[in-house]
Amino acid sequence: MTTLSRSTLFWQRQLLILLALAVFFVALVLPFCMAVLWSLVDPSTPWAYPAVLPPVLSLRRWVEIWTTSALPQAMYNSYTLAACVSILTLLLAMPTAYAFGRMEFPGKAVAQMLTLVPLILPGFVSAIFFSALLIELGLYSRFLGILIGHTVGLLPYAIRLLSVSFSMVRQDLIDAARDLGASRMVVFRTAYLPVLKPGLLAALIIVFILSIEEFAISYIVGAPDFTTVPTILYSYLGYNFIRPNAAAVSLILVVPNVLLMLIAERLLKSADPAVMTGKG
Amino acid sequence: MKRQRLTPYLLLLPGLFPIVAFMSLVVGMAVSQSIGYFNFAGDDRFSLEFWEGMLSQNQFWRVFWYSARIAILSSLISVMLAYPVALWLRRPFPGSDLISAMIKAPLLVHGLVAAFLFVNFISFQGFLNVALVKLGLIDRPIRMQNDSYAIGVVILQVWKNMPLAFLVITGSVRAIGDDILDAARDLGAGSLARLRRVILPLTLRALQAALILIFIGAAGDWSFQVVAGPTNIQSMAQFMHRVQSDNAAHGWNEAAVVAVMLMALSLFGSLTLAGLMQLIVRRMGR
Amino acid sequence: MAQASTALSVRSASLRYGTFQALSEISFEASQGQLVTLLGPSGCGKTTLLKAIAGFIPLDGGTVEIKGQDMQDVPPEKRDTAMCFQSYALFPHLTVADNIGFGLRQRRLGAQDIATRVAAVAEQVGLSSQLGKLPGQLSGGQQQRVALARAMAVRPGVMLFDEPLSNLDAKLRDHVRMEIRALQREHGFTAVYVTHDQAEALAMSDLVIVMRAGVIEQMGRPEDIYRFPANRFVADFIGTANIMPLRILDVDRTRGEYKVSSPLGEAVVRSDTPPVSDHIYACWRPEDAQITKPTADAQNRFEVRVTTRTFLGSQCDFSVHPLGDATNRYRIQTHGFAPVSEGETIGVVIAPDAIRFLAEAVR
Structure with a gap:
């Protein structure tokens, strides 16, 4: 009896796995194959x-x-912008993440909540009224405008990721290093850097990807002079729907980002102390 | 001593200050433009005419309720699809990692790309039409693109947001210890009772978080609506953008009214939905 | 069918995971009101057996009967058992009162009845003032009581304890142990208690089952297991034991006395059960040895040298070895203070019936 119910459970599971595979195939693999064909x-x-x-x-x-x-230009724009955004974002996020990850102070919870606000503001509201603000301030550089917009919008992600990294640095290692007479530099190299490095790289990659993918601010502030990959894609999807072009740009937008994201995920996993000590 | 107490707040400055400044300036800009300040055409003066004008438009309310409907449907369907899958994958089994990876895949696909893939899939000579014709289910391709019920938009929203809901819910479902579920079972709770009295209450916060995130995203949607949405109605974001660029004289002011209403919809709509979810879970747990 | 007084009966319970035999042919019975302890090192299968009784783990072979009813196809939620988990497994979202009343609500009792019973059980375990709190607001000891009260509230046919004290500090552990035993005696519930702590097992059980690698090594009353361990494993696991190989030299059947050679020298063993072989293991407890003056004359008197001496307050522990043989070390124990110093040669006397044959031949 028990063996019977075990085997029915097994077949139920196999069936569900097959169903999941089928859904995945129809919902993702097939559409992508179509895009490749169309391109x-x-x-x-x-x-x-x-x-x-x-x-x-x-x-x-x-x-x-x-x-x-204008695709080469758009790619150049997107990638230069993303590089600037990710470095600037990380520099700004580091001190704040250190405070969140390694310090206790009154108002910490409120401050952490505040950093998340950009995530819940509808993208087009912030894009449109940010552009109004830029007009009001007389800032007409598209590049600078988008740089500011992206940096602020992506700071929450960087702060969150780096806070976790900083909190994973072990206090006993820092104490041990200092106890053994290590200088600040040595303490940083031995206690902080090994734990922080994967987190930093992952944050850099994730912010980079999100900046490339950002559409609302790039479109509202940048169009029509400053094109990025998503705005080019939109131009092929809008009123003049050019399917083969849209297919090609879609692939250009997705494939590198997926590869980068896989690297970031690997990095984040390697930074997990639970993985390092083998404890589940 | 004094300096030490100040240190964390000084460290917060570079990260937090840009966020707070940007957000308050942007939201402040929208609110003040909606009541006649920072006017790009004419003098700055306090006026409620833009509010009165916008709120008395039938079209505005159609747009408002349309976006609300899409947001409610998208968040509820995404969460309802993600929840059983998260429960199914609570304990790892051969193949479970592959399935979670497949579920999370759409997170890596840009919204516009998703919209394109979808439109391409259902278009007049897309895969779906060709397949249906070849299977003999229909005689010739049917027009499914930009359907007037916005089914396409909801499908896209669910496609893109179900993984997000899955991610949020999975974390809390996995956090429930086996012992807790065994204890409930040992005390006589069957699978339905365990779901109602233990699992749902313990995952309520995650459910609410998923609902709120998806609701806000779907209420403010622009890309899916523009590419795959009905042509006879607009979403709030699309409407706001059109009002701003079309109505030369007071476009900014009117768009600002729409923006404030969109923020209100996001905030109160998502909180109401989360509150309702809490009520239902509490009621079921009884 | 088991007898009416048999609350739980496990017969030939077996379970295999791939090539690993988790349980093999486990059989025992618990009569109504008995507390049975499953004792053994980690990985011996004791918790697996407990979970099989609760129904969480299906057996490959054998049966579990509760109150004479076969549990084969009965899922855990329908079995008349209640478990006290090692982790307590309290529902974090429910108050203490709702936790205790959880099982009662599943049994469809009325709200009034539930409230009365919860109050009564809470009173018994001293939680009356904590009923409105959430588990997270309680101390470890209090959480343990909630877990106990939750299981007691449903008045199960069999209570199952999975190392319930292992997360408490030493002092509290002794206290709660006595409390559980007192409650169990007072209410007469049948219980199966899993532990790896032999002192706990000896102190509170009616029946101790010593397990190793999925097999029952020995089963019996605590005092019997302590006094007559079956083999080296049990002797060593329960209390402290000095184990030595013996060779039988001569037998006096009328008096049940055996002349043997041991690493300590020639000795006499008195035993009601004959040894299983000529070359056999035997054990004696550290407290069985008495220190005598070197000149005194007695049966089973051995000369040993003291290597270390540990003063423990109420007792003294010595590590000794036979003269000229430093490889065999034995532990002996005296009550109170003994004026013996390290390096000294002393005489120890071990009564002939304090040396027990183990049912294990030297191979």
């Missing part, structure tokens, strides 16, 4: 109903997008 449609022979597969495949669309559209 490979040869411009000379369109893919139209009732053809199930595109008649001619080529990389000409990719070459065309690269040479004729």
Whole structure:
């Protein structure tokens, strides 16, 4: 009897796993395959109903997008911006994260709540009225405007990630190092750095990705002069829907970010002390 | 001594000050523009005319309730889908890691990309139509894009937000010790009683957090609505943007009214939903 | 069918995880009102057995009967057991009163009845003033009482304790141990108690079951297990034991006396049960040895040298070895202070019936 119910449980589980795989395939794998196909449609022979597969495949669309559209410029913009944003954000977040991760003080909980406010403000409200603020202040540099907007918007993520990293630094290691007469620099190198490094790198990558992906501020403040990858993608999705172009830009937007995110996740896992000591 | 007590607050400055300054300036800008200050066209003076004008528009209220409806549906469906899956994956088993990774995958896909993939999938000659025709279920492709019930938008919202709900809920579901559930079982609680009296109350905070986050995101949605939404109605964010760019003279002021109303919807709508959830869980636990 | 007075009966319980035999052919019975202890080192299968009785772990073979009813297909929630968890497993979102009343509500009692019974149980364990609090606001000892009260409240056929005292500090542990035993005697509930602490097992059980690697090594009343351990494992696990190999030299069947050679020298052993082999292990307890003057003459008197001496207040512990043989160390114990110093040679006397044959031959 017990063996029977065990095996039914097993088959139920197998069935559910299969169902999950099927949903995943339909909801994610298939649409992405379609996007890849669409980006490979040869411009000379369109893919139209009732053809199930595109008649001619080529990389000409990719070459065309690269040479004729503003995509290279947008990528340059996006990546330079993201690099600046992530470094600036991390520099600003570090002291605050240190205070949250390693200090107790009155009002800490309130301060932590306050840092999360940007996450609950609707993106387009902050984008539109931030642009109003920029007009009011007479700040007309698109780059600088978006840099400020992204930095503030992504500070909560960096502070949160780094607070965790700082709190994982073990006080007994710091004490031991100081007890053995280590200088501030040595204490930092031996007690802080090994724990902080993965967290810092992960925060850097995550802020970088989020900055590349940010759309509301980039679009409202930047358009039409300053293009980023998401705003280019939007231009292909809006009134003039150019499907092969949208497919190509989609892939350019998603693939590098997924790879970066996997690295960040690996880093965060390696920083987890539970993993390091083998305790579950 | 005095300096030491000040240190944490000094350390807070670089991170917290930009956030507080930016947020109060932006929200302050929206509120003051809605009542006639920081006017880009004409003099600054206190006036409620923009509020009166906007709130008396039928179109505004249609937009408002439309966004509210999308937000409620999206957050409820996402949470309702994520909850059983999180329970299922509470204890690891062969393949459970793969499934959680698959569930979390949409988090890595940009909203606009998701919208494109979806539109491409259901479009006139997208995979779905072709498949349905080939299967002989329909004679020729049907138009599913930009459906007027906004089913597409809700599907997209759920697609994108279910992983978020899953992430938030999984943490709290996994935090429930096996002993606690065994104890309930040992004291005579069957699976339904365990869910009602132990699991739901212990995961209430996570449920509420997921609802609030998704509600706010969906209420302020722009991308999904613009790409996949109905063409006969707009979302609050879309409406706000259009009012701001179209109505030259007082566009900013009117958009500011919409912005304040959107913030109010996000705040009170999500809190009401969270409160209702608490009431239901308490009632079920009895 | 078991007899009416048998509250719990486990027969040939077996469980295997892959190649690991967690339980093999475990059988025992507990009569109504008995407290049975499952004692053994970690990983011996005692908690697994407890969870199998509660129904959390299905057995591969064998049966569990509670009050004569086969529990084979009965899920934990339908079994007449209540468990006191090692971690207490209190519901953090419920007040003390709701925690204690949880099982009663599952049994569909009326609100009034629940309140009365919760109040009564809380009174018994001294929690009356804490009923409105949440578990997080209580001390460890108080949480332990809530766990106990919660299990007691449903008046189960069998109470199950999974190392309930292991999270308490030493002083509190003794106190709660006596309390559990007192409550158990007063209410006459049947209990199965899992512990790795032999002192706890000896102090509170009617029946002790010593387990190792999924097998019952010995089962019996605490005093019997202490006095007549079956093998080296039990002798060593229960209390402190000096274990030595013996060779039987001569037998006097009428008096039940055996002349043996031991690492201490030639000795006489008096035993009602004959040894299982000519070459056998035997044990004696440290308190069985008496220190005598070196010149005194007596049966089983051995010369030993003291290597270390530990003064413990009410008693003195010595580590000794036979003269000229430093490899065999034995522990002896005296009450009060003994004027013996380290390095000294002393005489010890061990009564012939204090040396017990173990049912384990030297291989």
